[in-house]
Amino acid sequence: MPVCQNCHQKWPYSKAFKRIMWFNGAMECPHCGEKQYVTKNTRKRSASLSGVISFIIIFSALILDLSFTSLAILAVIVFISASLTMPAGVRLSNNDEPLW
Numbered sequence: 001m002p003v004c005q006n007c008h009q010k011w012p013y014s015k016a017f018k019r020i021m022w023f024n025g026a027m028e029c030p031h032c033g034e035k036q037y038v039t040k041n042t043r044k045r046s047a048s049l050s051g052v053i054s055f056i057i058i059f060s061a062l063i064l065d066l067s068f069t070s071l072a073i074l075a076v077i078v079f080i081s082a083s084l085t086m087p088a089g090v091r092l093s094n095n096d097e098p099l100w
């Protein structure tokens, strides 16, 4: 779970999940109210994860010869499991780091 870099308290899952959905801008720490930003590495990791997910879905479509319905179900399952596990990997920073 993400840890506030100001008060060093862990953020609750729900807060981390919201943080994942809105990557840009600051989010206030639920404990101390200090603004926190997602680190550059976290943003890069989530970008690569999206790439891996797309690859898995395309690869499955080609190799397993899935029907459109099965593929859509697979895409939803992969997307949901990625969204549910990602908040645990979020790291926070006191400063907004430019991506490049």
Ligand SMILES: [Zn+2]
Pocket: 004, 005, 006, 007, 008, 009, 029, 030, 031, 032, 033, 034
């Ligand atoms: Zn805090």
